[in-house]
Amino acid sequence: MAGHIQDRWYKTEPGPDGKTRRVKSDRYGTGLRYRARYIGPDGTEKSKSFPDRQKRLAEKWLSKTEADMNSGQYVDPKAGRTTFQQYAERWVSSHVGEVNSGEGAERRLRLHAYPTIGSRPLGSFKPEHVRTWLGVLKKSLPNEAHRRVVAATVSAVFNAAVDDELLARNPFKARSVQMPKVADASVKPWTTDQLFTVQHSLPARFRTAVDLGAGCGLRQGEIFGFSVDEVDFESGWATVSHQLKRLRGRYVFAPPKGGKTRQVPLPRAVAAALRSHADAFPPIAVSLPWRSVDGERRTKRLYFSGAAGMHVRVSHFNDFMWKPALAAAGIIPEPGEGERYASAREHGMHALRHFYASVLLDAGENIKALSRYLGHADAGFTLRTYTHLMPSSELRTRNAVDALYQGPQNHDHGPETAHNE
16 A cells, blocks of 8 residues: 555553553644545545544545556546646646637636536536536526537536646546537528628618628628738639638637638639729738737738728628628528617628538539648548538439440449359
8 A cells, every 4th residue: 555644632651661552632623633644646645534543545535546656547646736726727728729719718718607617626526517618507507509619618618627637537538428419510501682682781981891702701800801912813813821710809810711711713703803893892901919819919901991091890790791781681580679689690791601511512523632722631621511412413423424334335344244254
């Protein structure tokens, strides 16, 4: 057994005969009697105290500690007292990857995790606490897809705590914990009538934004950060090199999602729309920090601007321009008196990219090219997202095989040979 157990109610001292004897200490009858002590993997002494009549329990605790150290499951008791919020804030601050991924994680944790589980020590979490929190989350966040993202973020914090040896296991991994299910995410593209109704219901200064989304597949941030230097009218290509990002209530220029610059074909109709838009609403020079709110400032001549002659404030555009246009097209209901427009996550400007994908696939464009134009890191993701929009693929398969079987019969190889054998 690792370590030893100290009985603090007794001590040894030399007797009159020179032999040691066991006598009551000054602590006798008060406080916790037994202190289980051991040397941890870091070389420092650790201990835990137990009351009278629980020496057997102290021995079991030491035995388990030794087994955990031998199996690699050991967690420093002091580390386990770090609260979820304390550790999660450190995790967010060291988050790497997407320029906005850390910001999104911080917001989800701050709004949906810290108020209920932030003060609980990491080492005290059990599956029952996760199940309780998920129940609270379900009441406050009805949208299952959004709830799953929040839960995945919290689980990621626990995964990191396990990696850092603050926890032995992630309580989310227990069989009794049910993560929010993935709803049917099949993309349902808008019809052409819906697209143009939304476009014509927008203020004139934003109508060409629909052309860039539906005609080039740009994301909202890429559209409102689209600058004059990203267009080459002669070659017929647009370069997506940056986007407009909102970080902690402030705006910055940042690389596109995934951090990769990409080129997309610039259709003649979209090029003409951009020229007309620039004539009616001349591009403006906007200076913003790069990547972070304290980054170096960069200046871009943007095609789209807000009413004050600055960059577009996306939240204002969504609430007061985009959603009214959706309602005008019958995509979401008109709100009642004194009510706000309904949530429309699936009908944000991302719907324009879905329309773009559906048009290209219907025209026979291949998945790899579409993935490159959309800026997806993985063509497999593009395929999983849009494969149901390729209804002609089944027909092409049937026709190809049928043509093979119905071909000339005067050769001695092919499917018909196998069939005759």
